[in-house]
Amino acid sequence: MITRSAHEMSAAMVKGEVTSEQLTQLHLNRISAVDQQVHAFLHVDTEGALAQARAVDAARSSGEKVGPLAGVPLALKDVMVQKGIPTTAGSKILEGWRPPYDSTVVSKLKTAGVVILGKTNMDEFAMGSSTENSAYGPTHNPWDLTRIPGGSGGGSSASLAAFEAPLAIGTDTGGSIRQPAAVTGTVGVKPTYGGVSRYGLIAFSSSLDQAGPCARTVLDAALLHEVIAGHDAHDATSINAPVPEVVKAARSGDVKGMKIGVVKELNGDGYQAGVRSRFEESLELLAKAGAEIVEVSCPNFEYALAAYYLIAPSECSSNLARFDAMRYGIRVGDEGAASAESVMNLTREVGFGREVKRRIILGTYALSSGYFDAYYGSAQKVRTLIMQDFTKAFASADVLVSPTCPTTAFKIGEKANDPLAMYLNDIATIPVNMAGIGGMSLPCGLAPEDGLPVGFQIMAPAMQDQRMYSVGAALEAALLTQWGSPLLSKIPALAGSK
């Protein structure tokens, strides 16, 4: 049962083959069995999840109309605030904090009857591409426990690959949904910026952050997308327009006559051979399904990484200023005649990890007087150039595609001391965030040289998220036909699993 898709689990509940409580218990059991190895979860809310599940079962049996994902369990990235549930964003500075409010995403999940199993591990404050920056220890990739599950949402994607949950919520600032999806062989979608409310999402980089669905199939992602998307009056940057019809697109999976643009700059040198071959193979399948493959050029993408590593640190240096030991979180050094200032300094020294400090210092520098124009200002101009590149490219293609990551999952510890090498992981995902458009990653096979999953990225113009789902569903169907079974059926069994 736990290896099925969310959609299939829902159907089973509708048919009465299983209750939400049973389904939730199965997943809790799985978590107990394998999470010591995977470490996808920071907190499991056993009682809360079962209570939610029983409430959905009761509603269903009393004939109440419930949503398509009612009763399906979900893993929530720990960056998303949930009332009364420990929320840390992977940071020591928030250890023990229980928020007094729900994020909009959590409210929508609760309303839809989705059962929240617990909070998943992540790079501290979503800063990282490997989940090694979590203050609570790394998450391991279920395909190979010595490898990273991607980041920052490594916990969410790993929980899907390890069958600990059929659905998860991620957040994506520079690739934190798509890159973990790629390296774990799962699906991850970053919706258009403003498509899903950021209210209650602990901010890393406000102008780039976007929550989105993580799942094992394109249709599951679409179903979850529809649950969490929509305008929210509590988020001024939320788009006040109807949610794109992503479920309809995912069900039809029709790409006949669509123009698919291959971004020249996101494929070539620096991309692993197996990544490139799987990508090329997918293009052929899409062509066979009726799409027209064209090549587009986005010359300014080569500056995207540099601009990202100015904008995101700048915004985070300000967003993370609130963690000051005054109102919530840990407090260090409040002894004797210590001043508030010294307590702030000590708490932030102890409470933040190295990568967070590095980015705060970088951002503080980029915003400081005398350097603002050269760094932050120039980065915002590069953002304009990247948006222009996308506009031009979308004039000749309905969607753009690329490999999601240059490589498959690397070894834990391999890049831990080389920030620049780590940053390069996000080279293909970052332009999407810079322009605020939508991006999806879905598995397109295993790299022959290491047997690890490869991600295929689809990018669509702002508020045209349904196009990613059409193309994603078409490719998924073609690959499934070719493979005969889902990619995850090839994942090595974890000790403790049946």
Place this chain on the structure above:
Amino acid sequence: MTLTYEDVIAKYEPVLGLEVHVELNTHSKMFCGCSTDFGGEPNTQTCPVCLGMPGALPVVNEKAIESSILIGLALNCSIAPFSRFSRKNYFYPDMPKNFQISQYDEPICVNGYLDVEIDTEEGIKKFRVEIERVHMEEDTGKSLHVGGATGRIHGADYSLLDYNRAGIPLVEIVTKIVPGTGKYAPEVAKAYVAQLRDILRSLGVSDVRMEQGSLRCDANVSLRLIGAEQLGTRSETKNVNSLRSVERAVRGEMIRHAELLNKGERVVQETRHFQEDTGLTRSGRSKEQAEDYRYFPEPDLVPVAPDAAWIEKLRESLPEHPSLRRARLQEQWAVPDKEMAAMLNADALDIVEETVLLGADPTRARGWWLGEISRIANESGVAIVELAITPKDVAQIVALVAKGDLTDKLARQVVEGVIAGEGTPQQVIDSRGLKVVSDESALMAAIERAIAAQPETAEKIRNGHIPAAGALIGAVMKDTKGQADAARVRELLLAHLGQPNTINP
């Protein structure tokens, strides 16, 4: 060796700059739905947004934008077609996010002016104060310092924070430097704040209570040698919370700067705090290194781009400009300049106008408010608006006097009674038994008694010595406990003694 003000202005020219922070009187806060009511229990008007909790996001209060635009329009500003919010980053425990959402390079209103008039020995003088910008921002929480000897921040053991005020909408109005005020700088500063306050009050956008901090002024002062081009170093005085203090602070800083400059010392660019008790300023804690606020566009808020239709709608809702209104009322009521100044000084314009609108004669209405009522207010050390008497009461009293139901003397007792909380004018009249004795037979009886008591005086009058009537009229008034109309008594008395009524009292 303290310099006199005259010594200062003989040698130096002051250059003013004023920053006024105004708390808007919206119902809810700038970026969240928490109430702005004053005086709530600690931390009862807070939420994830105004506590800066992880994940919370601001959304701008529409009324705050409209109030800011109204202020800009009333101050002759251009309303920016595109403006936005920025973050001003610095750490302080009363600021929950450790940045203030403010406006920086693209404020909502720019380039306005306010013409202020001051009353000098050389007559009324006009000064134009140019406004650089009007921008929106949010207030901070309040801290209570516990322990230590002074109860102040220095030497306190710890502090307690209440964030009810955090996120209250503020508008900051910044002038350009105001040169050329010469010796009148302190008065210009005071008049600017006073007239700005009148405008804000007429717009209805703020309570403008300086004592409660809903209007706060920072005064920047520098001196330069008369004739010199180069501006001097300025000091910025905060904590100025009354009109009188604005004047005192500017004057005090001018003298302090001049003393330093005369000794060949430098004026330090710093923040100073005004001390209400001494009228002097005290240096704030000097920062070892300059603060770098690292402003950048607030990514959680989208730009404000008011279209022409919105601005026009607001412009149409503007009330009459206070300076135009003053001129109009002065003309309509035929008020001499000096008395107009007195009325403004006593903050009595609104209340007099209200009284007139209720039917009272303008001169009489002004007479009551600036005369008897002001006297009582002064004696009790409160403003006239704080007394228990209303424009409606005064209008009624004026009407009763006009009808002859009350004498001026009786009316004064009624005013006193109303202020003492004895009820409406009619209730005071009834309970104190204040009735003009208009029963002519009763008056005649009293006149007879007076004549009988002072036969020689009556005889003088019969012989044509009319001024002697005063003594008998006085006796009748005393007999009737002041409730008679003295003019009528005089008429009856003179007729009774066969004399013409030639002199009006």
Place this chain on the structure above:
Amino acid sequence: MSQLSRSDVANLARLARIDMTDAELDHLATEMDVILAAVARVQEVATPEIAPTSHPIPIHNVTRPDVVSASLTPEAALSGAPAQEDNRFRVPQILGEEA
């Protein structure tokens, strides 16, 4: 070429309110040099005529009506406070300007 000295980084750490040891400052100064050299590439194409983009989706005039909504209870507001007293957040002595 070193762009940031230890004292530059110390000043940034002071602005950011993070205590750092000299060793950390030195290490970070070296790292910053490498990272800054990489990110400085933005200057190659950021010419004066290009308008900066601060928001990816161009929307404006998003406001809320001036309506009071429910606040947290003081208990909820203070639930995460490291220290509290009389429904107020208790903080160490503030060495700063008098407000």
